Amino acid sequence: MPHGRTGKMLWVDLTAGICRIQAHDGSPAFIGGRGINQRLLFDLQPEGRDGLHPDSPVLLSAGPLVGTLVPGACRLAVDFRNIVTGGVGSANLGGHFAAEMKFAGFDQIVIRGRSPRPVYLLVSPETVALRDATTIWGLDTWETENRIKRLENEPRLKTVSIGPAGENGVRFACLIGDRGRAAGYGGSGAIFGAKRLKAIAVRGGLPVTVARPEALLDELMRFNRETIETSDFVRIHRQGGTLAAYLRPGENRPHAVCNMSGAFWDNASIAAVDRAVFDQRSLVRRHACFACPVYCSAVYRTGDRVCEGLQANSWRAFASNLRITDPEMVMRLHALANRYGLDGDHTSAVLAWAVECFQEGIIGRNDTGGMELNWGDGDPLIRLMGQIVEGTGLGAVLAKGLDAAAGEIGRDSRRLAITAHGNALMEAAMRSHKAWALGIVTSTKGGGHLRGAPAVEARRIPPEVSRACFGIGDIQDPTAYENKGQLVTWYENYKGVVDMTGLCYLPSMWMELGLFTPEQIARFHSLVTGGEQTAADLMQAGARLQTLEHLFNILHAGFGRKDVRVPEKLARIPVDRGPFAGQRLEPQGWERMLDDYYLAHGYDAASGWPTVERLEALGLTEAGRRLAAAGIDLPSAGGPAMM
Amino acid sequence: MSITVDSRRCVGCRLCELACSLARCGRFNPDQAAIRIIFEDDGTLTIAITEACLACRRPLCAAFCPVGAIVSGEN
Ligand code: SF4
Ligand code: SF4
Ligand code: SF4
Numbered sequence: 260m261p262h263g264r265t266g267k268m269l270w271v272d273l274t275a276g277i278c279r280i281q282a283h284d285g286s287p288a289f290i291g292g293r294g295i296n297q298r299l300l301f302d303l304q305p306e307g308r309d310g311l312h313p314d315s316p317v318l319l320s321a322g323p324l325v326g327t328l329v330p331g332a333c334r335l336a337v338d339f340r341n342i343v344t345g346g347v348g349s350a351n352l353g354g355h356f357a358a359e360m361k362f363a364g365f366d367q368i369v370i371r372g373r374s375p376r377p378v379y380l381l382v383s384p385e386t387v388a389l390r391d392a393t394t395i396w397g398l399d400t401w402e403t404e405n406r407i408k409r410l411e412n413e414p415r416l417k418t419v420s421i422g423p424a425g426e427n428g429v430r431f432a433c434l435i436g437d438r439g440r441a442a443g444y445g446g447s448g449a450i451f452g453a454k455r456l457k458a459i460a461v462r463g464g465l466p467v468t469v470a471r472p473e474a475l476l477d478e479l480m481r482f483n484r485e486t487i488e489t490s491d492f493v494r495i496h497r498q499g500g501t502l503a504a505y506l507r508p509g510e511n512r513p514h515a516v517c518n519m520s521g522a523f524w525d526n527a528s529i530a531a532v533d534r535a536v537f538d539q540r541s542l543v544r545r546h547a548c549f550a551c552p553v554y555c556s557a558v559y560r561t562g563d564r565v566c567e568g569l570q571a572n573s574w575r576a577f578a579s580n581l582r583i584t585d586p587e588m589v590m591r592l593h594a595l596a597n598r599y600g601l602d603g604d605h606t607s608a609v610l611a612w613a614v615e616c617f618q619e620g621i622i623g624r625n626d627t628g629g630m631e632l633n634w635g636d637g638d639p640l641i642r643l644m645g646q647i648v649e650g651t652g653l654g655a656v657l658a659k660g661l662d663a664a665a666g667e668i669g670r671d672s673r674r675l676a677i678t679a680h681g682n683a684l685m686e687a688a689m690r691s692h693k694a695w696a697l698g699i700v701t702s703t704k705g706g707g708h709l710r711g712a713p714a715v716e717a718r719r720i721p722p723e724v725s726r727a728c729f730g731i732g733d734i735q736d737p738t739a740y741e742n743k744g745q746l747v748t749w750y751e752n753y754k755g756v757v758d759m760t761g762l763c764y765l766p767s768m769w770m771e772l773g774l775f776t777p778e779q780i781a782r783f784h785s786l787v788t789g790g791e792q793t794a795a796d797l798m799q800a801g802a803r804l805q806t807l808e809h810l811f812n813i814l815h816a817g818f819g820r821k822d823v824r825v826p827e828k829l830a831r832i833p834v835d836r837g838p839f840a841g842q843r844l845e846p847q848g849w850e851r852m853l854d855d856y857y858l859a860h861g862y863d864a865a866s867g868w869p870t871v872e873r874l875e876a877l878g879l880t881e882a883g884r885r886l887a888a889a890g891i892d893l894p895s896a897g898g899p900a901m902m
Numbered sequence: 903m904s905i906t907v908d909s910r911r912c913v914g915c916r917l918c919e920l921a922c923s924l925a926r927c928g929r930f931n932p933d934q935a936a937i938r939i940i941f942e943d944d945g946t947l948t949i950a951i952t953e954a955c956l957a958c959r960r961p962l963c964a965a966f967c968p969v970g971a972i973v974s975g976e977n
Contacts, residue, residue: 565945
């Protein structure tokens with residue numbers, strides 16, 4: 260048996276109802292996780308078929324560190340053709356599913372086709388089977404998990420499932436694991452729904468072996484003692500997760516307020532929905548993903564149920580961006596999104612956009628079925644969420660996603676919609692923190708802060724440190740444009756390494772420079788797998804993955820530099836108050852960052868496309884041929900792009 | 903030697919299960935651990951030690967527990 264891998268993958272053809280187990284040799288070039296998913300997706304995704312088509316695959320993979328004691332190695336990569344952008348779909352889920360899938364015997368699951376009736380996939384050492392899901396179709400994600408555990412008489416099953424949102428084809432429906440872990444972004448839930456796949460349930464029993472157990476143990480003890488237990492990041496996140504870090508008193512951080520119109524939220528509002536308020540009202544206990552000593556999560560009571568949450572993202576989505584200051588309402592919205600199986604960011608973006616449209620008189624009671632939409636008033640938004648899921652009223656329009664909804668409503672509503680590559684954004688600090696904004700918009704999955712947007716930009720890193728860590732110049736001033744293109748490039752490649760190995764992006768260099776350096780990841784990777792890859796090899800694999808995703812985006816969505824635009828609202832309306840007052844995204848500075856960004860990636864700056872020389876250097880010439888066969892000529896380092 | 907656990911501290915990371923399986927079998931497999939974390943419906947956790955536990959002199963389960971929910975001591 261290979262080390263750090265099970266050596267097996269599972270192919271599921273839902274149309275034929277066939278499951279096929281195949282041995283695989285691993286992939287030094289793409290490591291695992293998101294890497295091997297995207298590599299296979301590139302080959303399998305037919306042109307001219309959207310992500311909902313039966314021929315389009317969805318892939319799940321757990322990287323080589325998952326299932327070991329390496330801290331936070333718990334992530335599941337979910338990859339597919341994005342139904343919001345048409346390009347790369349790529350989501351990532353924490354919790355306990357990925358490790359259980361490996362202990363069930365599989366590194367990767369590839370799903371294609373469309374089942375004639377609702378099914379769920381059961382995977383354990385004894386059984387791989389498609390089970391009838393007719394009786395659980397229609398249930399929310401929490402009930403689905405409960406019911407499958409009862410049906411299989413196995414309380415230790417772990418599931419990812421869809422709720423009614425995915426079943427009904429909401430474009431931003433997602434998968435939910437562990438009742439509160441979302442594979443958001445890109446519509447994976449709707450893809451499961453189109454395939455009539457209600458859930459995947461896994462149960463382990465098989466071992467994961469490592470190449471050098473004793474040396475790994477020594478290294479883990481040292482790393483935990485010297486790095487994890489001395490980290491400020493870990494200390495704060497153990498107290499209260501991302502919310503504690505996000506709402507650190509006196510930090511004066513920029514927020515996302517009222518559909519990202521404002522970046523400043525007053526202290527009284529924040530205090531009303533501060534972490535301490537939630538903890539006091541409903542904390543059951545602090546909670547960890549599998550194998551994570553950071554335990555940044557928490558379990559809360561909501562009504563007569565319990566739910567994982569509430570992280571900075573969901574707080575931004577359901578408190579500040581909607582200006583809701585009632586903690587009960589924030590928790591209800593968060594729990595409902597999880598139960599329906601809706602991506603929180605996109606849900607918040609369409610709700611906030613609808614409220615702003617109502618406030619500006621762009622839509623009225625005629626459109627809302629008589630409801631008044633006001634900032635801070637959650638009850639109509641709960642009703643609207645129900646309509647989104649059922650496909651009724653204004654909800655039927657919003658269910659198509661922000662970009663499509665703005666197109667359908669028209670009436671100048673688009674200027675209030677903040678999107679990148681057609682993907683809804685719901686982000687803080689984009690006007691002031693320039694690398695952060697760039698990384699959000701360049702993200703190969705269309706937008707969002709979980710790719711190259713560097714959280715450390717806020718830490719005012721001294722120049723000698725940025726030179727040593729990233730080999731680039733001064734990045735101390737978050738509001739400056741200089742050297743930010745290079746910084747985003749570095750983080751895009753690094754995030755690839757994190758996603759390919761199965762680590763969590765939170766306790767990493769994304770947040771704190773001492774955590775999981777590429778050298779440290781290479782050490783763990785080599786002790787686990789017995790492979791020889793150096794830190795530089797891993798970063799090169801990250802660049803390869805990033806570039807392959809660009810190729811996918813070019814082939815299927817035609818994306819290039821022309822699409823990496825400043826969201827108009829963020830250029831037009833500056834930060835109103837606080838330490839970053841007056842900041843906005845200026846087109847000239849943006850273009851300078853983009854020049855630097857493409858140069859750092861070794862791409863053609865005019866088109867934003869990788870050059871043939873760059874493909875060759877990364878071992879992607881073969882992938883480039885598929886674009887050539889489709890009539891797309893990639894630029895050459897010497898000459899201009901042929902677009 | 904003895905092992906004492908305090909379920910109220912537990913955060914459910916299951917590092918103890920992994921560590922124990924490594925100690926017992928030299929590979930990772932929670933099903934082969936002598937310690938098991940039970941996730942209750944009400945959101946609470948129970949740490950269960952099975953008969954297979956050897957009450958190790960230097961218990962790896964305790965060494966990896968991030969919250970000190972497992973303590974070893976003299977009988
Ligand atoms: S840091 Fe938080 S989100 Fe990441 S693996 Fe640990 S508990 Fe999960
Ligand atoms: S004391 Fe030893 S055998 Fe018992 S649970 Fe801990 S590691 Fe396992
Ligand atoms: S290592 Fe500690 S906190 Fe983690 S599951 Fe085991 S007992 Fe609970």
